[in-house]
Amino acid sequence: MQKALLITPQLCTGCRQCEMACSYEKEGVFNPARSRIRVFDFHAEARFVPYTCTQCDQAWCKSACPVDAIQIDFATGAKVVYENRCVGCKVCTIACPFGTVNYNADTGKVVKCDLCGGDPACAKACPTRAITYVDAEQTGYDKMRVWAMKTDTAHQAQA
Amino acid sequence: MDAGARRLRDFAMHYVIIGAGPAGVTAAEAIRQGDPGGAISLIGDEPEAPYSRMAIPYLLTGQIDEAGTHLRPAVDHYARLGIDTLSGCRVTNIDPLGHQLSLDDGRRRGFDRLLIATGSHPSRPPIDGLDLPGVHHCWTLDDARRIAALAKPGAKVVLMGAGFVGTIVLEALARRRVALTVVEMGDRMVPRMMDDIAGTMLKRWCESRGVAVRTSTRIVGIDAQAPSLGVRLEGGETLPADLVVVSTGVRPNLDFLAGSGIATAEGVLVDDHLQTNMPGIYAAGDVCQSADMVSGAAEVHAIQPTAAEHGRVAAANMVGNDLPFIGSLNMNVLDTLGLVSTSFGHWQGNGGSSVRHQDGWRYLRLEFDHAEDRLIGAQTVGLTEHVGVLRGLIQSKRRLGPWKDILMSHPEQFMQGYVATVGV
Numbered sequence: 001m002q003k004a005l006l007i008t009p010q011l012c013t014g015c016r017q018c019e020m021a022c023s024y025e026k027e028g029v030f031n032p033a034r035s036r037i038r039v040f041d042f043h044a045e046a047r048f049v050p051y052t053c054t055q056c057d058q059a060w061c062k063s064a065c066p067v068d069a070i071q072i073d074f075a076t077g078a079k080v081v082y083e084n085r086c087v088g089c090k091v092c093t094i095a096c097p098f099g100t101v102n103y104n105a106d107t108g109k110v111v112k113c114d115l116c117g118g119d120p121a122c123a124k125a126c127p128t129r130a131i132t133y134v135d136a137e138q139t140g141y142d143k144m145r146v147w148a149m150k151t152d153t154a155h156q157a158q159a
Numbered sequence: 160m161d162a163g164a165r166r167l168r169d170f171a172m173h174y175v176i177i178g179a180g181p182a183g184v185t186a187a188e189a190i191r192q193g194d195p196g197g198a199i200s201l202i203g204d205e206p207e208a209p210y211s212r213m214a215i216p217y218l219l220t221g222q223i224d225e226a227g228t229h230l231r232p233a234v235d236h237y238a239r240l241g242i243d244t245l246s247g248c249r250v251t252n253i254d255p256l257g258h259q260l261s262l263d264d265g266r267r268r269g270f271d272r273l274l275i276a277t278g279s280h281p282s283r284p285p286i287d288g289l290d291l292p293g294v295h296h297c298w299t300l301d302d303a304r305r306i307a308a309l310a311k312p313g314a315k316v317v318l319m320g321a322g323f324v325g326t327i328v329l330e331a332l333a334r335r336r337v338a339l340t341v342v343e344m345g346d347r348m349v350p351r352m353m354d355d356i357a358g359t360m361l362k363r364w365c366e367s368r369g370v371a372v373r374t375s376t377r378i379v380g381i382d383a384q385a386p387s388l389g390v391r392l393e394g395g396e397t398l399p400a401d402l403v404v405v406s407t408g409v410r411p412n413l414d415f416l417a418g419s420g421i422a423t424a425e426g427v428l429v430d431d432h433l434q435t436n437m438p439g440i441y442a443a444g445d446v447c448q449s450a451d452m453v454s455g456a457a458e459v460h461a462i463q464p465t466a467a468e469h470g471r472v473a474a475a476n477m478v479g480n481d482l483p484f485i486g487s488l489n490m491n492v493l494d495t496l497g498l499v500s501t502s503f504g505h506w507q508g509n510g511g512s513s514v515r516h517q518d519g520w521r522y523l524r525l526e527f528d529h530a531e532d533r534l535i536g537a538q539t540v541g542l543t544e545h546v547g548v549l550r551g552l553i554q555s556k557r558r559l560g561p562w563k564d565i566l567m568s569h570p571e572q573f574m575q576g577y578v579a580t581v582g583v
Contacts, residue, residue, distance in 0.1 A: 040578045049578050060547075063471065064464040066181065066211035067223075068231050085232065087217040090492045090543070094501055095464045097555070099548030099574055103499065 002077050002136040005113075005120060007050050011130035014041055014048035021125030025116055036100075036113045037122045037131070050131055052122070053100040053113040055079055061112065064095035077136075078115040086110055172197040174477060175260065175268060177250045178276035178412075179203030181211065181463055182444025184230045185470030186274050186477075191240045193478035199242045200268065204249040207300050208234070213463055215303045216331035219310070225300065250277075253419045255437040272439050272477040275427055276470065277412040279445040279461050284319070284407045288381025293388050294403045297328045309402040312336040317390045317400040319378050321348040323491050325406035326361070330495055332404070333370055340371040340398055342378055342390070352491050352502045356515060357522055357540050364498045364520065409461055411446040424448055426459040431483050433473040441477055443469035452486030452554060453505050453535050460487045488554055492546075499543050504553045506536035512563070514570045523570045531556075532563040537573075545574040552577055 019035035027034040037052035059079050062070040069085035070092060072078070081101075088108040092101045101112045113120075115133075123133040174190050176183045179201050187201045203209060207225075214228035226232070237244045249263040253273070261267050281296040283289055295305050310316055314337045318329055321343035332339050343350075347358025348365070362372045377393040381403055390398040411426040422428045422436040426448030433441050433449060442448075444466035451458045465487040475482040490503045498520060511529035516522070521541035528535045533556050537549040552559075552573070559566065562576040 040575050042575070042579060049581075051578050060464070063185065063467040066213040066230070066463050067227065068229075085227070087214055087223055087227070088494070089213055089217070090494065090499065091213070091463050092547075093543065094490050094492045094503070094547055094550060096547035097551030099545035099551060099577065101547060102545065103543040105497070105499075105543070 003118070003133050004055065004077075004136045005052065005115070005123065006132045006134045007052075008130050008132075009047065009049040011128045012039065012048040012050055013128055013130075014039055015127065017125040017127060018050055018122035018131055021121040022113075025121035026111070036102075036111060050122070050126075051100070053079070053096075054098065055113075055115065056098070060095045060097060061092035061101050064091045066091060073114065073117070076115045076118045078117075079112065080114045081110055081112055083107070083109045172271045172478075173200070173269060174198065174272045174274070175200045175202065175270035176274040176276055177202050177260070178274075178278055178444065178446070179205075179209040179244065179246070180276065180278045180444060180466065181230060182278075182447075182466040182470040182473075183274065183276040184209050185467045186276065186443055186474040187237070187242045188240060189471050189474030190478055191242065193475060193480065197478070199240075200245060200270075201237065201242050202245045202248050202250060202262075204247065205299060205301070206247040208246070209237075209244075210300060211463075212298060215297065215300065216327050218300075218303055219307060219328075219331035220334045228300065249415075251415055253416065253421065253440075255420055255440055258439075270439075273441070274470075274473055274477065275416070275421070275435070275440065275442040275446060276444045276466075277415075277446045279409040279411050281405065282408045282410045284378070284405065286378060286380050288383075288388075289405060291381060291383050291388060293401065294381055294405060297324070297404050297406060298409075306332075306402065306404060310335045310337050311401075313338060314401040315387070315399055316340070316402045316404065317342060317378075317388075317398050318404045318406065319390075320406040320408070321345075321372065321374070322406060322408055323349055323352050323493065324409065325404075326493055326495055328404055328406055329365070329370065333365075333368070333496055337402075340373065340400075341365070342373045342376050342392070342398075344375070344377050346375045348372065348374065348495075349493065349500075352493075353500065353540075354506065354515075354524060354538060356517055357500060357502075357524070357538050360517075360520065360522060360540050361493075361495050361498065361500065364495060368496045370496070409445065411448075411459060411461075413446065424457070428457060429484075432476045432481070433469060433484050434476065441473040443473045449484060450486040452488045455486065458487070458489070460489045462489065462491060464488075464490070485554075488550060490550060498541060500538070500540040501542075501546050501549070502536075502538045503549045504534075504536040506538045509535060511535070512567060514567050516570050523573075525566055525570045525573065527559075527563060527567075532559045533557060534559070534566075542571075545577075548574050548577040 019032035023034040086109045210228040252261040316337040348361040380391045382389040388400045427442035445461040508526040512527040524538040526536035534552040
């Protein structure tokens, strides 16, 4: 059964362990700025919101790629950047309406969440279960989709 | 298709796609998904496998080889999907009522559903000398090969036009270590994509990296001037050049539709399902003039994401679904010798609130609707983090509430504004 990241912002304390875990897992460094999941801090409301790619069905990044460098991992459903094909044109970074594909000037390639191949480091690192990796059919998954739909707008029925 | 195959497929729908760029290829794949039994022909007028023009600059810098420009890497991709590809073939005429088209080799083909995805071609400025050896557009793989042969380290290169495509080519040429001069008629670089602040920033950045940029300058002609070329400027000056690259905009490939009855203006006119005025005939990509997402007006947006989206939506409707097109958002991203810039939607504004914030080599402009608390356009320079969300904010027409005022004083918090208004 396919799984998805379920983010429950109400449980987030802003500890940023997810950012540290992600940057270490994917980049080999403890540097939140290199993380593919980001925690947004709304101090006025004392609220923290972890945010990353929802692996949306629409896959705007994938369809915008001019050289087919973004592919679906059929085991996890993740949209994965193949660095050997990516030319660094950055069209996916403007095409993704969620803002979750970013350009890494050091490598000249784009980076995004790939669900760590099915064992996401952010979820493992989260001490409060604000980020969990759950069966996609659970209700939380629908919530993620609702989140996605808010940007997709209407009329995104699948062909 | 021989007669036997034709008989076997008589029961099947025959889809013909003219144009093997991103719109055509995306459509062919989506048609196959929607109609596993249909016959699909993909006609391209270049001899190559379907490739991406957007990848050409990376070919010129040596980052990829020609195979790296291919839209789909697997050589058997089209055969595996049962897509019949005809390359090096140009469609000369369409008979919409007879459901037939003519090819430049004299053959004719029937179709049940037709997609016009013929893309665009570089426009030719009205000056002398464009046909001289050493003067090239940078549009096709063949152009790229010719440019690569001439753009040797130290070669004198004049780039005519600093629009979006020109500025992408600029990056590739500069990385080949040529002696580069860019000549642009407008008063700044990328005048149709960037405002005066951003366009001027790009110019200064290029100059600081050894590229000569002549804005508000017109080229009046190119002369053969042994052993190379002379580029004549208005005012009398002549720039010597081993190579002139002409990049003065692109125009939709429409000429072959003259007399067909298919309605055109700047591009092929379509309804909200991307169908032309002729039933069963659709258009997609650079040649298609479809609704702008913000204004609703029919516009040509010659960009990759719109081409792919057009292809997907047209295909869905061609196989019999009912999928309206939500409109296209004009947007671009440029990397100019390391300075990344983007523009989204109606960055010129529509008379509503506007904020521009420049800090060194970083710049951000946000434009809000005149009537509602939502974003309609944006530009960035020197930022790469989360820029896609500017599209998300415009496309979702999300009401910003108190975040409009926050963004007016802190435009750099656009991602926070997006996350805060998601409502999770």
